[in-house]
Amino acid sequence: MLPITIRSPPSLDDFTPLEEYESRTPESFFDGKPVLHRHLTSVKAWIPKAHAQSLPIFTVNPSSLTPASAPAGASLQDDAAEEMVEQTVDIFVHSKNLTIFNPSAAVGVEIPYPAISIHAIKSAGTLASGSPLQAIWMQLALVDNGGSDEDETSIDLTVLPPVDADADADAVQALYDAISACSDLHPDPVDDEEDEDDDDDDDDRIIFDGDHEPMEGFTGVLRGNATGGLPPPFPGSSGWITAENLHEYFDSEGNWVGDGNDRDRDGQGEGVGGELGEGAGRVRGRDEANGADDDGQGVDSENKRPRVDDGAPS
Numbered sequence: 001m002l003p004i005t006i007r008s009p010p011s012l013d014d015f016t017p018l019e020e021y022e023s024r025t026p027e028s029f030f031d032g033k034p035v036l037h038r039h040l041t042s043v044k045a046w047i048p049k050a051h052a053q054s055l056p057i058f059t060v061n062p063s064s065l066t067p068a069s070a071p072a073g074a075s076l077q078d079d080a081a082e083e084m085v086e087q088t089v090d091i092f093v094h095s096k097n098l099t100i101f102n103p104s105a106a107v108g109v110e111i112p113y114p115a116i117s118i119h120a121i122k123s124a125g126t127l128a129s130g131s132p133l134q135a136i137w138m139q140l141a142l143v144d145n146g147g148s149d150e151d152e153t154s155i156d157l158t159v160l161p162p163v164d165a166d167a168d169a170d171a172v173q174a175l176y177d178a179i180s181a182c183s184d185l186h187p188d189p190v191d192d193e194e195d196e197d198d199d200d201d202d203d204d205r206i207i208f209d210g211d212h213e214p215m216e217g218f219t220g221v222l223r224g225n226a227t228g229g230l231p232p233p234f235p236g237s238s239g240w241i242t243a244e245n246l247h248e249y250f251d252s253e254g255n256w257v258g259d260g261n262d263r264d265r266d267g268q269g270e271g272v273g274g275e276l277g278e279g280a281g282r283v284r285g286r287d288e289a290n291g292a293d294d295d296g297q298g299v300d301s302e303n304k305r306p307r308v309d310d311g312a313p314s
Helices: 018-023 049-054 171-184 192-201
Strands: 004-006 035-048 084-094 098-102 107-111 116-126 132-142 153-160
Touching: 018 035, 035 049, 035 171, 049 084, 049 153, 084 153, 084 171, 116 153, 116 171, 132 171
Parallel strands: none
Antiparallel strands: 004 107, 035 084, 035 153, 084 098, 098 107, 116 132, 132 153
């Protein structure tokens, strides 16, 4: 996402203060003025000189660009000031976007929160008191709408609230918290490829054969039939077999007959789970179990392995 350039400074009347917003129930959560979480003036904004052309607040008047400087009585770290240029700006952190306006150049930018890929508190130097001089560092991922990640431009932007003995000592932390709260209101858009992957995950589930009506409000629970019978608990099964319904699946000799309520025209029980494989449910007789094959004929004694006695030879 690219920042939007503005030419007139925002007015505080354009926003609803956060305290006022939280003190009463709004008429609408979608309409109305943006909620202003934080407003600061005379803020130092630093950007690498190589990236100064990326934001209009640094490019309108290039001659006004000065090297990054420390507040009065403070000193900067060498890496903080190296190749950095500075402008003094006003910051409006509100629920719609992050607005930074340069009064001296009469130009500002509205930065969409999804364009702020990272923001953090960093140490930029040392105050006269010996305490660390802290600033907000942001990494902006600027890409034109519809552009690919390869067209993305990443720039670093650092903002330093004014250092004043009468100012709030937690000004940097408060600014960080405001940016975090507003960023949470604007989650990153879902990538099309990620959306397709989520759709593929929907196919990774059990599919039941036949027409079975699901129970409303329950996941994986199917409605039984009108007679009170149970649906198949798993594809290919024929329902739960209990002592109460055993006679519906086996005859008096223990042979499989299927579901007694679902027989074909020949009187053979097929069951709700479909036709069983060859030999399924058949009771083997003792002769067959002792060596008879499926045709009822015994095995030739010559093919039988001779028995060897464990005793010692005589």
